[in-house]
Amino acid sequence: MIARILSSDPALVALSFAWIVFVIAVGEGTRRIFRLPPDVTRKVVHVGVAFWALPTALYFRSPWWAAATPLTFVALNAISYRFRLMEVIEEEGRGSPGTIYFPISFAALILVLWPIGGRAASVAGLFAMGFGDAAASILGRRYGRHRYSAAGHAKSWEGTAVMFAVSAAAILLGTYPLLWRTLWIPSVGAAGAAALAEAPAGRGLDNFTVPVAGAVAFLVLQRLGA
DSSP states (O other): OHHHHHTOHHHHHHHHHHHHHHHHHHHHHHHHHHOOOHHHHHHHHHHHHHHTHHHHHHHOOOHHHHHHHHHHHHHHHHHHHHHTOOGGGSOTTTOOTHHHHHHHHHHHHHHHHGGGTOHHHHHHHHHIIIIIIHHHHHHHHHHOOSEEEETTEEEEHHHHHHHHHHHHHHHHHHHHHHHSSOOHHHHHHHHHHHHHHHTTOOTTTHHHHHHHHHHHHHHHHHHHHO
16 A cells, blocks of 8 residues: 555655645644744744655656645645735744745756756755754744844844754755765755855745755755766
8 A cells, every 4th residue: 555655646646735734734733732933833834844855756756746736835825825824834924925935946846856867956955944944943033142134134143053054964864865875065065055045035035045055056066076
């Protein structure tokens, strides 16, 4: 049964939808039960969705089938953004379309990179967004003491450092099952590119710039080292 699901792209699409619904339900449930602030539960959802980039790259055969789920969520998230339907994934009170940019970047990385052998690069970019940005947002807001401005957006050096470190670790671990080797330079380079792309991005645009910058940096450095 499991082998049949993993070998069928349409079945994997259904499994992808089920996973994302589960992640959103967990995020919403923890937000209500434990009275957690929206920024924490929203990042929990980001981590859960970004994690799915790895099974997607491992088991889908067609990039179009793999992109079907994020493309669908572009429309669903746009509706939620317009009518504020799912607080657990929305930027509280800021009107940010970041929840739309994230699935756009997810789908774009699949459709552009997979045909040129960039499955690992797509995972690198999405892990930088899901794990690195989430850690930077949560820890940077709470422990960031040394501030700087990037394109008019206030950031902290602590948050940027956390994003770089967590992104590098996540990319190293996340790309290993696809490559069966540890690529230190591409992983560290992708983490650096993602951290640089996050700093000046506002209004949720980092949900697009971070995955793209991380993925492109990983692919270029991987090819240079090949």
